[in-house]
Amino acid sequence: MQEAGFRALGIQAEYLRVEIPGQELAGAIPALRQAGFQGWNCTLPHKEAMFALCDAVDATAKESTSANTVVASKNGLRGYSTDADGWEDAVAERWKLNLATQRILILGCGGVGRTLAIRLAQKGCRGLILANRSPEKAARLRKEILPTAKSIISVIDWNQENFKKTTLETDLVIQATSLGLSPTDPLPLPEGCLRTGLRIFDTVYRKDFTPLIRLARSRGADAVDGLGMLLHQGVRALAIWTGRAAPVSAMRQALEKEAGRPL
Numbered sequence: 001m002q003e004a005g006f007r008a009l010g011i012q013a014e015y016l017r018v019e020i021p022g023q024e025l026a027g028a029i030p031a032l033r034q035a036g037f038q039g040w041n042c043t044l045p046h047k048e049a050m051f052a053l054c055d056a057v058d059a060t061a062k063e064s065t066s067a068n069t070v071v072a073s074k075n076g077l078r079g080y081s082t083d084a085d086g087w088e089d090a091v092a093e094r095w096k097l098n099l100a101t102q103r104i105l106i107l108g109c110g111g112v113g114r115t116l117a118i119r120l121a122q123k124g125c126r127g128l129i130l131a132n133r134s135p136e137k138a139a140r141l142r143k144e145i146l147p148t149a150k151s152i153i154s155v156i157d158w159n160q161e162n163f164k165k166t167t168l169e170t171d172l173v174i175q176a177t178s179l180g181l182s183p184t185d186p187l188p189l190p191e192g193c194l195r196t197g198l199r200i201f202d203t204v205y206r207k208d209f210t211p212l213i214r215l216a217r218s219r220g221a222d223a224v225d226g227l228g229m230l231l232h233q234g235v236r237a238l239a240i241w242t243g244r245a246a247p248v249s250a251m252r253q254a255l256e257k258e259a260g261r262p263l
């Protein structure tokens with residue numbers, strides 16, 4: 001996707017995968033710079049650590065205290081977070097939703113759930129409900145975002161009965177756990193919650209869609225997976241690195257080709 005974007009702009013660049021173990025990020029940065037990297041994306045488990053390692057960060061990184069996109073220049077490292085904007089772009093493309101009117105349930109308050117909860121709380125939605133398998137994480141997040149939130153934020157415990165009750169009064173469920181990465185994972189929501197009129201945004205993506213997406217669609221829910229978010233966070237990253245408008249259709253085409261299906 002990124003290399004297709006560079007090609008479409010006539011920029012000679014490579015986008016490589018580099019795996020760095022959890023504790024070795026700080027030590028790896030001089031080597032990345034020496035190897036000639038002018039920027040990078042970083043993902044699990046490095047986004048928060050990368051934020052701390054940047055010499056400067058923009059408002060998106062500050063908002064989530066994480067960085068998934070970095071520009072490396074003679075001035076040092078500048079960090080950005082394109083996840084929340086990428087998610088909003090994907091939502092806008094699919095649904096044309098006014099988020100302010102939505103009652104939203106976020107399943108999972110790890111990296112991506114936290115980032116989206118912070119954005120939604122700041123932006124304001126009709127109601128924001130947080131659930132996390134380990135409950136203290138959801139409670140901590142609520143406490144953190146409450147002082148500046150424009151939304152009413154509540155926390156529910158991670159159990160099937162709560163999900164059944166809550167989804168009756170929910171417009172949009174954001175699935176932000178890692179469940180669904182493996183086809184043998186349990187569903188994050190009980191099957192009975194999936195109904196016509198419910199929108200589901202599963203941040204996870206698989207070539208054959210996650211079990212949640214497949215089942216939700218078969219039950220009449222309007223369900224979309226994380227491939228659109230992946231595209232749009234990447235589109236925003238490329239625009240940051242190059243300072244130019246990203247060639248979205250070339251990037252989309254490459255991503256869809258790799259995924260083996262349309263978004």
Ligand SMILES: NC(=O)c1ccc[n+]([C@@H]2O[C@H](COP(=O)([O-])OP(=O)(O)OC[C@H]3O[C@@H](n4cnc5c(N)ncnc54)[C@H](OP(=O)(O)O)[C@@H]3O)[C@@H](O)[C@H]2O)c1
Nearest residue numbers: 108109110111112113133134176177178203204226229230
């Ligand atoms: N589409 C995109 O562009 C995009 C971008 C970023 C992330 N993602 C997706 O989002 C997923 C989460 O990423 P992350 O960075 O937020 O990871 P993370 O920080 O490790 O958080 C993982 C979350 O999943 C929960 N979880 C894990 N196993 C579970 C289980 N068996 N039952 C219930 N909850 C479980 C964790 O709960 P505990 O706190 O209790 O452990 C935590 O809330 C990734 O797998 C990735 O596919 C997609």
